[in-house]
Amino acid sequence: MIQLAINKHLCESQCTPVEASASAWKGSTTWTAGDTHEASITSSYIWDTSTSGKTYFFHPDVQIDGDEYPSDGSLQYQTTGYQWSLSTSRATDLDTVRCDTDVDTTGGCVFPNYAPTYTFNAARYPQAAAHAWLIQTFTPKSPGSKAVGTPLYYLGDTTKSDRNRDRMCPTGWAADNGDTSALDGPTDVRLNCDEFPFGASYNSGGMSADEGGINPAVPDDSTSGVPSGAACVQTYATLVDGTMHVYNLNGTVPSWTEVCGRSAMSDRDNQGSMSVFGGAYGFSKKMRLMDKDAYWLNTAMSGHCASANANSTSVKCTMSATN
Known part of the structure; x- marks a missing residue:
């Protein structure tokens, strides 16, 4: 016969285990030979949220002891202990917990070594989703692709993200290079420049x-070394025979070695695709993203593609939303 018990909880300073009583077990904690039933117990941990602007890393742990009682008397009674995690590495352990009162003062916790996924509403905002899908699929860095393993890294500094966007999308670029047929309805009154990877990422x-960027777009003829959207794949959205298309900008031919994209499109599509990313109740707050945290982008687009001919670098795809 084997009987289980929790005899030790472990957690760092600022984190206090709440010891559960034996009555908190669901299911019997005693097993006999041949018995395969299940038993479970929930252990809680409380952390200190009294100070704002703090970040803590916790490694909640528990030791389960098993008392063994040999049925035939041939062995002596013995106790074995099993500790869930003996590691102390916060850098890679998936059971490391990060709790903070920095993202908001009420506090909250995440598993920081797990990267969450932001998903576009491609059915509602197809132009932005198609542009991101194009860059994610056909450029070498595949930004945000979970399949390839190349996440986006959150940039929490709005001054730096605004600077990134200004370099990728100078004022007036969309109006000068776009097609108003991409506008979506009477309230969508202006074209907008959509940059991908996002300006609020270290991948921009x-x-x-x-400056800490991992994906700079510096033109081959640049003498200043300052990144520019001119070094990206440049496209614009346009309506052709009732179907929305994304074409390369006149005078530019993508080599597909570019590391980014910028596209002139509907303001509604561009803004709407990211409308639930920020804000008090958006993705970044819910996932408690902090500077340099990784996350994936699911464009919710699929594409059937064919080249114009065997020696062409052109990309021709029919895309459809998956949500």
């Missing part, structure tokens, strides 16, 4: 390596 083409 507008962020130089010296």
Whole structure:
């Protein structure tokens, strides 16, 4: 016969285990030979949220002891202990918990070594989703692709993200290069420049390596070394025979070695695709993203593609929303 018990909880300073009583078990904690039933218990941990602007890393742990009682008397009674996690590595352990009162003062916790996924509403905002899908699928860095393993890294500094966007999308670029047929309804009154990867990421083409960027878009003819949207795949959305298309900008031909994209499209599509990312109740707050945290982008688009001919670098795809 084996009987289980929880005899030890472990947690760092600022974190206090709440010891559950034996009556908290669901199911019997005693097993006999051949018995395969299940038993479970929930252990709670309380952490200190009294100070704002704090971040803590916890490694909640528990030791389960098993008392063994040999039925035939041939062995002596013995106790074995099993500790859930003996590791102390916060850098990679998936059971590391990060709790903070920095993202908001009420506090909350996440598993920081798990990257969450932001999903576009491609059915509602197809132009933005199609553009991100194009860049994610056909450029070498595949930004935000979970399948390839190349996450986006959140940039929490709005001043830096605004700078990145200004470099990728100068004022007036969309109006000068777009097609008003992409506008979606009477309230959608202006074209907008959509940059991908996002300006609020370390993957932004507008962020130089010296500034901490991992994906700078520096034109081959640049003497200043300052990133520019001119080094990205440049496209515009346009309506053709009732179907929305994304074409390369006149005078530009993508080589598909670019690390980013910018596209002139509907303001409604561009803004709407990211409308639930920020804000008090958006993705970044719910996932408690902090500077340099990784996350994936699911464009919710699929595409059937064919090249114009065997020697062509052109990309021709029919895309459809998956949500």
